Amino acid sequence: MSTPTQIAEATRRGVDEMQLGHIKRLQQIADYPPGEWAGMGRAAHQGDDFSGYRFQLAFGAYALALGYRHRLPNAPVMFKSAFSGLVDKLLRADVWMYWKDVSQGGSMFNAHLGRLSEEWDPVARDNIMYSAYLQSTATMFNVLFDDDRYAQPGALSFRFNALFWGHGDKDFSYDQNSLTEVLYWQMVQNGYLGIACEPNCVFQPCNQPAILGFRMHDQLTGGDIADDVVAGYKKAHAEYGHVGENGHYNMLVLEDSKMLVQNAEKYAWVDGWVGAMMNAWNREFVREHYAAQVADVLVEEAGGTLSVVCQAVSIGTDPDTGEEISVDIDADDFGWVAAWVSEMGDEETLAGLLAHADRYMNPTWTDGALMYKRNDTKYDADGHYVRMGPMTGNSLLAYARLNVEDGLWGLYNEPWDRTHFSEPLVVGRSDDVDITTAYFDRDTKQLHLVVSSRGDGPAHIDISNVGEFELDADRGSTRTDRHDDLLRVHLPSGTTAVTLSVPEWTPAS
Amino acid sequence: MDTRLVSVPGRPQFDLVDHHGQPVTIDSYAGQYLLVFFGFTNCAMVCPRALARLTGVLDRLGRDAELIRPLYITVDPERDTPAVMKEFLARTAPTFIGLTGTQGQVDAAKEAFHVFARRKDDPSAPDGYVMPHTAFTYVVDPDGTFAAHFGDAAPDDDIHACLHEFLTASATQ
Numbered sequence: 257m258s259t260p261t262q263i264a265e266a267t268r269r270g271v272d273e274m275q276l277g278h279i280k281r282l283q284q285i286a287d288y289p290p291g292e293w294a295g296m297g298r299a300a301h302q303g304d305d306f307s308g309y310r311f312q313l314a315f316g317a318y319a320l321a322l323g324y325r326h327r328l329p330n331a332p333v334m335f336k337s338a339f340s341g342l343v344d345k346l347l348r349a350d351v352w353m354y355w356k357d358v359s360q361g362g363s364m365f366n367a368h369l370g371r372l373s374e375e376w377d378p379v380a381r382d383n384i385m386y387s388a389y390l391q392s393t394a395t396m397f398n399v400l401f402d403d404d405r406y407a408q409p410g411a412l413s414f415r416f417n418a419l420f421w422g423h424g425d426k427d428f429s430y431d432q433n434s435l436t437e438v439l440y441w442q443m444v445q446n447g448y449l450g451i452a453c454e455p456n457c458v459f460q461p462c463n464q465p466a467i468l469g470f471r472m473h474d475q476l477t478g479g480d481i482a483d484d485v486v487a488g489y490k491k492a493h494a495e496y497g498h499v500g501e502n503g504h505y506n507m508l509v510l511e512d513s514k515m516l517v518q519n520a521e522k523y524a525w526v527d528g529w530v531g532a533m534m535n536a537w538n539r540e541f542v543r544e545h546y547a548a549q550v551a552d553v554l555v556e557e558a559g560g561t562l563s564v565v566c567q568a569v570s571i572g573t574d575p576d577t578g579e580e581i582s583v584d585i586d587a588d589d590f591g592w593v594a595a596w597v598s599e600m601g602d603e604e605t606l607a608g609l610l611a612h613a614d615r616y617m618n619p620t621w622t623d624g625a626l627m628y629k630r631n632d633t634k635y636d637a638d639g640h641y642v643r644m645g646p647m648t649g650n651s652l653l654a655y656a657r658l659n660v661e662d663g664l665w666g667l668y669n670e671p672w673d674r675t676h677f678s679e680p681l682v683v684g685r686s687d688d689v690d691i692t693t694a695y696f697d698r699d700t701k702q703l704h705l706v707v708s709s710r711g712d713g714p715a716h717i718d719i720s721n722v723g724e725f726e727l728d729a730d731r732g733s734t735r736t737d738r739h740d741d742l743l744r745v746h747l748p749s750g751t752t753a754v755t756l757s758v759p760e761w762t763p764a765s
Numbered sequence: 766m767d768t769r770l771v772s773v774p775g776r777p778q779f780d781l782v783d784h785h786g787q788p789v790t791i792d793s794y795a796g797q798y799l800l801v802f803f804g805f806t807n808c809a810m811v812c813p814r815a816l817a818r819l820t821g822v823l824d825r826l827g828r829d830a831e832l833i834r835p836l837y838i839t840v841d842p843e844r845d846t847p848a849v850m851k852e853f854l855a856r857t858a859p860t861f862i863g864l865t866g867t868q869g870q871v872d873a874a875k876e877a878f879h880v881f882a883r884r885k886d887d888p889s890a891p892d893g894y895v896m897p898h899t900a901f902t903y904v905v906d907p908d909g910t911f912a913a914h915f916g917d918a919a920p921d922d923d924i925h926a927c928l929h930e931f932l933t934a935s936a937t938q
Contacts, residue, residue: 434774436771437771437772437773437774438774440771441771441773441774441879444879444880444881444899444901445879445880445881445899446881447881447883447897447899448881473771479771481771484916
């Protein structure tokens with residue numbers, strides 16, 4: 257583990273208005289009362305597309321992680337409640353209960369399996385398209401916030417009861433460690449090929465977060481199961497390759513027949529999803545293939561903006577006519593590619609994509625929160641791609657904008673060491689305060705903050721790990737006092753740059 | 766790799782036949798530590814290497830090793846009859862007891878130990894196939910619960926230290 261002594265430029269810059277808007281949107285979602293999913297509605301039934309709540313919540317949490325780790329590392333207060341709120345929502349039955357139906361199988365290419373038994377427990381077998389996201393976000397929360405609430409017995413429990421159906425209460429109790437065990441041993445038992453999403457379908461995209469989650473577990477325990485899984489995964493996939501004959505990432509392997517399904521159609525979502533996440537553990541490989549892959553899926557537009565090839569998704573062949581059946585659903589190609597491009601640090605392409613989104617995809621602000629509202633129309637009158645789903649509008653563009661080059665790679669390979677949590681950290685704030693810069697310079701022993709108070713009333717922030725200090729603010733009416741172990745800084749309305757010097761500070765673990 | 770940081774869920778169970786032809790379950794070995802490895806006698810590399818190094822670890826434990834029962838469970842019961850296993854182990858790892866059974870019995874044991882194995886065609890192999898399989902070594906304590914497990918790359922010293930620690934703890938109880 258390491259704590260970089262050189263402060264990255266992105267960290268010095270902090271977050272801009274749009275990045276702050278994405279953070280606030282994810283906080284908005286986290287704060288929704290149970291059952292409220294405003295602005296998150298999906299076109300497909302049962303979360304059967306990539307806008308399933310589980311994906312929106314998990315990639316929203318990843319976006320927060322990237323923004324916190326790389327842009328505002330000393331302001332956990334800007335992220336913590338939002339992050340835990342998203343993890344908590346992953347536990348809601350409306351997020352995982354699709355599994356009791358999907359577990360029974362029945363897709364046209366798995367007809368030979370017949371009807372499988374109904375399974376309510378959403379992590380007991382298969383369903384890596386849910387379990388990996390829960391496991392990786394719960395462990396990531398522990399890593400980033402030094403808070404082991406999801407490691408407590410029963411902290412990750414799936415409960416459901418209904419008055420008039422369901423044959424009794426459902427209660428499946430796990431925590432982040434027992435969930436990690438379940439996934440790890442499923443991986444072992446499948447020969448490290450991966451764990452299926454829908455029965456028999458081992459998708460390459462959804463096994464990436466599993467590897468990420470194993471790594472988070474290792475960072476907490478000192479273990480090395482991620483290396484074990486990566487070694488096994490590489491070996492198991494050696495006969496297939498991670499990319500197919502056309503150079504694009506393979507989509508899935510059918511578990512029973514070991515038949516590979518390549519990405520023959522060059523769907524952008526497959527490349528974006530796998531590329532963004534595989535970079536964490538397989539960076540050289542991902543970068544080696546990036547340029548050729550992305551060139552196949554980008555659309556250059558007049559005016560310097562960029563769009564993405566968004567194809568209808570083939571779902572099989574009509575057994576009577578032999579014709580291909582495809583559905584023109586939103587596969588979030590645009591969002592997946594933006595996330596991938598951000599991880600690659602391809603700033604020119606990312607700027608082109610985000611410019612397209614801002615020009616044609618209806619960015620919408622509510623109480624300082626930024627989202628791109630759902631739009632089911634594919635092209636506008638001028639032929640610009642304008643379709644927007646909630647996965648892209650809430651989470652993937654947030655991910656792309658908050659990420660930095662090799663951002664997920666950094667979470668995987670260069671975690672904070674324990675001494676990070678001994679630095680001065682902004683851990684509290686009044687409701688009307690935003691923090692847009694927050695980093696600690698160990699060489700000068702100074703915490704640098706830019707804080708905005710939006711209201712007219714009194715505003716404050718609370719900072720931990722502060723002994724003797726000097727405070728320098730660019731506006732005169734700042735004052736301090738102590739609340740328990742925290743230093744409270746009272747702020748005037750407007751934006752204030754604060755430098756807090758702690759000359760006696762030494763790292764502690 | 767120290768996979769002890771992720772414990773093995775469930776309880777180890779099997780209902781098999783040993784290489785003397787006697788039916789055995791995990792209760793047959795109650796009160797002993799078990800050192801369990803899954804494989805198949807036609808395995809070209811993984812099994813011979815694992816059996817050799819586990820034998821070496823047991824040798825280093827000296828007389829303490831008498832408190833440990835090493836078991837080699839086949840994932841290829843079609844070929845690995847009791848007689849075949851007896852002959853193979855006498856040649857390669859005589860301290861091990863070989864266990865086999867029907868395909869259903871072996872599948873149940875694999876499930877209980879979370880073991881992967883599948884038949885894969887290989888024209889260069891005996892009978893034209895091999896059985897790629899999980900290469901974990903499991904330690905089961907005298908109460909019949911999973912105590913530890915090690916990956917194929919675990920250093921011999923780690924396995925030795927772990928077994929020594931278990932045996933020392935048992936001796937002081």
